[in-house]
Amino acid sequence: MATYKKRGYKPETKAEQQEFDEQESTTAEVFSSLDEGASRSEEWVSKNQNFILGAIGVIAISVLGYLAYDQFVEKPKEASAANEMYYPQQYFDQALVATNAKDSLFTLALEGAEGKYGFLDIIEEYNGTKAANLANYGAGMSYLNMNNYQEAITYLEDFSSDDAVLGALAKGGLGDAFMQLDQASDALGYYEAAVKHSGNDYTAPKFLYKAGITALEMGDKDKALGFFQKIKDEFPKSENANSIDAFIGMAKSGE
Structure with a gap:
């Protein structure tokens, strides 16, 4: 069993001297292994420094790219889609309260008029936006009121809220x-x-x-x-x- 050796300890017998020498040798080997491990780590970092910096750069670029996309692409797209919804929504609202020509108004809501988008255009051009999701609802309800039930199902199933x-x-x-x-x-x-x-x-x-x-x-x-x-x-x-x-x-x- 190993015994605790006080600082300044000197072995008194030959057997104790041998045990002391073995412990000193083991300690030296441990520190040598640690030094070698540290050296290998430093060597790996040195050899792969470009790779590490490149990986960090890719992550940074990805984050900045996402922020830029959200700021300069996604948000303007959402705003543009919301603006386009104004025209078909007007026709849709008019159709709901109209006493005649309802189908014509629903058709205008679906297909647009005078160069303005209808619900179907918004769904195609602004896919993934909140406006396109609402356009699915408008299109589905328009088709339902026009007795086109299969199309109504198609678009209403694509709507979620x-x-x-x-x-x-x-x-x-x-x-x-x-x-x-x-x-x-x-x-x-x-x-x-x-x-x-x-x-x-x-x-x-x-x-x-x-x-x-x-x-x-x-x-x-x-x-x-x-x-x-x-x-x-x-x-x-x-x-x-x-x-x-x-x-x-x-x-x-x-x-």
């Missing part, structure tokens, strides 16, 4: 499109998704009602009853609650 109203309306619009294509099961799934997206007083009772009607048509009265009852209990002041007792009665009939 956390907004309580827009997100729910998009999912509900998909439900309407599938319902018109006689795909009631898909429609019901989207109506339920619309309700789940937001429980606000505007969209939730609207799509609970549509979900209930769809479930009735599918012959699932229990599920329909759940939707109608939720309108009665949670949204009693909504427009859809006005005649909800009659639908609850329909869902309960035959129980």
Whole structure:
């Protein structure tokens, strides 16, 4: 077993002298190995200095490049796309309240006019921007109102939003499109998704009602009853609650 040697220690016997010499030799070897390791590290750094500096340079250039792209390309692109949305949005809003020529206005919203972009142009030219995402919503709803249900589905599926109203309306619009294509099961799934997206007083009772009607048509009265009852209990002041007792009665009939 190794013993602690005080400073100034001198071996008294030949055996102790031999042990002392061995320890001194081992210590010297350890420090020699450390020196050699340090020398090799310094040598590697020296040999690869250009590589190291180059790697640092690449990282720095990448960061600066990203910042420059964001500042001088991405932000101006977003601003330009947002400006282009003004014209098709006007036509879209007019179409929603128009009593005639609705399809013509929706077409102008989709395709643009007088050198101005429509929703479809913005989607293509400004792909990846917030405006292009909103243009997907506008295009999908335009096609839905023009009874072009397949196109409506295509564009509404490309739209995404956390907004309580827009997100729910998009999912509900998909439900309407599938319902018109006689795909009631898909429609019901989207109506339920619309309700789940937001429980606000505007969209939730609207799509609970549509979900209930769809479930009735599918012959699932229990599920329909759940939707109608939720309108009665949670949204009693909504427009859809006005005649909800009659639908609850329909869902309960035959129980």
